[in-house]
Amino acid sequence: MAATQLDYYEVLGVSRDADAGAIKSAYRKLAMEYHPDRNGGCKENEGKFKAVSEAYDCLKDPQKRAAYDRFGHAAFQNGGGGHPGAEFGDIGDIFETIFGQAFGGGRQQARRGADLRYDMEVTLEEAFHGKSTEIAIEVSQSCETCHGSGATPGTGRRRCNLCSGYGKVRAKQGFFVVERDCPNCQGRGEVIESPCRTCRGEGRVDKPQKLAVEVPPGVDSGTRIRLSGKGEAGPRGAPPGDLYIFVHVKPHAIFTREGTTLLTRVPVSFTTAALGGSMDLPGIDGETVTLTIPAGLQSGEQLRQRGAGMPVLQGRGRGDLVVELMVETPTRMSKEQRALLEQFRDLETGEECPASRGFFDKIKSALGG
Helix, strand or coil: CCHHHCCHHHHHCCCCCCCHHHHHHHHHHHHHHHCHHHCCCCHHHHHHHHHHHHHHHHHCCHHHHHHHHHHHHHHHCCCCCCCCCHHHHHHHHHHHHHHCHHHHCCCCCCCCCCCEEEEEEECHHHHHHCEEEEEEEEEEEECCCCCCCCECCCCCEEECCCCCCCCEEEEEECCEEEEEECCCCCCCCEEECCECCCCCCCCEEEEEEEEEEEECCCCCCCCEEEECCCCCCCHHHCCCCCEEEEEEECCCCCCEEECCEEEEEEEEEHHHHHHCEEEEEECCCCCEEEEEECCCCCCCCEEEECCCCCECCCCCCECCEEEEEEEECCCCCCHHHHHHHHHHHHHCCCCCCHHHHHHHHHHHHHCCC
16 A cells, blocks of 8 residues: 555656656656566565556556546545545436436447558659558557456456446536546456556557558559558557558659659750651650650640550559650851851741741830831
8 A cells, every 4th residue: 555655756756747758768767677577576676666557557648647636546546536426426327318328428448549650752663653562660569468458367357446347437516517537447447457567558569560561553642551450559459550651752853743644844956846856755664755746846835645644543544744845945056057047047037937926016016116
């Protein structure tokens, strides 16, 4: 009884305003120091280990901690902290009869483990082809020693003394009766007689694991891949959560992406733009894409190659490849080239560039010329 009267914050060596991370860190340090397996059956250290575990079991849980901060150890003794008493017991029963579990409550169902998130980067080529890969994560898994029960093998559970197995406690606040989950058993109605030493009664332990992941063709940034049951193990044998892999596609040196459409900008010589021609580009699938450039192409015009874009995720077909052509003006010319261009300029009539002629006609009209 003396051990239970020690201040839980003093047992862990933390201040009363310590956050959850500081409490967990202090517990792990002390648990390693006083663990029975490391002290050869020393009774004194075993007692300290139990006190540290008891303090952490209370302070790690927000509801238990709030009850302890308000009522102290009395919150976890019979009748303390609002144990269902004769004065208010019938009120809950009446509400339960009329409105069902919405008011009456009852034992809390085992909560599944938390869902987890993993962020994965892939290249655009990997997003096109898909890939099989393996990831390494550390996640809570079911304790092998107690098989997730949280109890030392050979022991079991008993009815919670605080809530008498009801899973709820009631307290009077002014004219009202407030019912909430029991801070001692977290609404389960049962407590473990002898917590498993491996998992400290949690029924789960953090372990590294490797998981195989199949990335399907056509994924994009924001695509989620769900691995069912690969999240955190549920407490004390409850079902595990899921693992969600969020895909992020790395920027590509050549292509940008809009859905299943790939876009790129390609320079083209002014002679090819004027006379027409063809151009070979590397496709995202590794094949060569041949573009036919029509004569008289203007800078900024786009050519579309059907079916040369990204595959449809979990569907059929592919998007398009859109190529924006940028006409490049030559900056280095030989004397012969320059002479030919000057000859061409002398032969210009204005009909060669109708857009330019139309623009200057508008200027003349606006100025009253």
